[in-house]
Amino acid sequence: MSTAATGRPGPDQLREWAPDVALGGAVLVLGMVEASRTKPFWEDWWDLALVVLGIAVAVALSRRAPGLALGLVWVVCLLQLLTGTPVLLAQLAIAAVAFGGARWGSTAVVWLSGLSIPLGAVVVVLFAASEVYDVIDDVVDYNSVIDSAYRLGSTWQVAAAVLGMFVLGSPWLAGLALRFVSRAEQSRVSQVAAEEDAARAVRMSEQAREIARLREEQARMARDVHDVVGHSLAVILAQAESAQYIDDADPERLKQTMATIATSARTSLQDVRQVLTTTQAPDAAVRSGGLDSLVDGVRASGHEVVSTVVGQPQPLPPELETVAYRVLQEMLTNAIKHGRRDTPVSVERHWEGELRIEVRNVVQAAVADDVTQPIRPVPAGAARAEEQPVREVPGQGLDGMRRRLAAVGGRLDVRRRDEADVQTFTATAWVPVRGGA
CATH class of the missing domain: 3.30.565.10 (Histidine kinase-like ATPase, C-terminal domain)
Structure with a gap:
């Protein structure tokens, strides 16, 4: 029974999805472990669990539905900003979504995923910087270290933004390169197939022309043999019939008739030999007589x-x-x-x-x-x-x-x-x- 009839995925579909699900499951497990170390289980850590779950699902969808995976990452990140949820190392798995968008996404997804890398890096850095300033404000006198904090924060933000773009941009560039390589290979395969089809068509055309030529040659030979043999036999038959009415007292006329029959048969034999051996030159009988x-x-x-x-x-x-x-x-x-x-x-x-x-x-x-x-x-x-x-x-x-x-x-x-x-x-x-x- 087919998958459409039962409504359940078939074995082939399950095998195709298995690597993606396994990768998403690995991200989910590692993310939950990190979340449990960030906050104890008895505290309110549902926000961390939702972030990890969303990233894991996006990673699982990055190959089959790269556009949906990219949208899910943005939703998770926006909710994370709104709720003030801390950034997790497990979110580095977003690099897999960037790779999938560049490798398997449509043209719009490729562009959106590429633009999302610098924008996402800036948003994450600003979010992390706000947390750093909050920590500084709580621990030391803000007025005494404001100048050094701003200088330190500015340098750290630039370095973090560059690092984030590198972490997310490298997989995106790799996916884009593989995309072009795959298209070039498909183009080469299509060109080879087209050349093979053209060569096959040429061979078939040549074979058809050769078959037509052979059939025409066969028909020409049949017509020539029919003309030569038919005419000679008709003449010989007429001469043989006339010989029956020759008076026995006229042996010379009988000999002449028999000689004429022999000449006609010999000429016919020569013409048939010529037809069977000559394909280009005009008939010798035509030229001579x-x-x-x-x-x-x-x-x-x-x-x-x-x-x-x-x-x-x-x-x-x-x-x-x-x-x-x-x-x-x-x-x-x-x-x-x-x-x-x-x-x-x-x-x-x-x-x-x-x-x-x-x-x-x-x-x-x-x-x-x-x-x-x-x-x-x-x-x-x-x-x-x-x-x-x-x-x-x-x-x-x-x-x-x-x-x-x-x-x-x-x-x-x-x-x-x-x-x-x-x-x-x-x-x-x-x-x-x-x-x-």
Whole structure:
């Protein structure tokens, strides 16, 4: 059960208060012994007992409640002055209150405890001096020793004031020094913790960037492998299917087809090796063949391709050339996989401000609902073919093309059109044209 529920202090609180209570108890015992020697028990010495008790309680509170301890000391001292109670040596324990006010008190308590030291020393000296003059007045003729008493009293008061300020000021200064040392240590610990947090944040940021880089590299590699292998397998599959219809009386054509299959497989293997080993240089296949090599490869597989180039072709920087090559490669792969073999594949390249690549083919009925982008309005004056958005199917192909184009500021549009008795699948990519190498 918790301390708040029972209303009683817990074991931890008792252990924390034990040193303070022990110190206050020691002051109480010593003070009572001194009070008993100052006045006999049978005389009226309750004033001494109250002074000792108040000082003992203030000492016990000096660490946990320094402001309350300082106020209690002042109350005890004022009552002592009003009642004429003699000063006790046990009151030197007020030094512990001065230390606690400077060490653990608030800013106001620190200032009040510091100002209380000279003020308290002066009050105590004046009080003690009044008792000395009373003793002199009772024992000797006041008129005969007045001059020497004043001189002696003045010197004694100054010495007593300096001694009292030293007795109370030394603990106060020690507490103030420990206060600054503690704050400096806390500041150092906080600075070290902040530096550790900053270093940890930097490490986490670097790890996150490294993870993102590795994931991006993995995605890039997956897209490249998909483009290379997918296109090569589609071409090889088309060539193998066409080989089934070659007349047995034409072995040369069969050999040519098999050679084309072997060349496609060898090229694909080389491209895959390059993808797995090269991370910086542009694709060698792009540099050696270009976009025309893709069109020629599809034609060699037995598909009819109608290629059109509008405008003046421009040299592209390596990164844009790679994007254009891989995008056209994926478009032709989809056309081979999903298009009808008895209809030609239309490939248009427009060099008008930016490179626009458009691949259109007739779609087989089974795959007419593959993927497409939301339909844009058909430009004015164009043939009004019925365009339909269809469900999206996740895959590496379209996603890879979109990512490649988006990385260089391009865009992709994929749609299906209903034209007469057939359905066409049209993929259009826009590649920005910057100054070529």
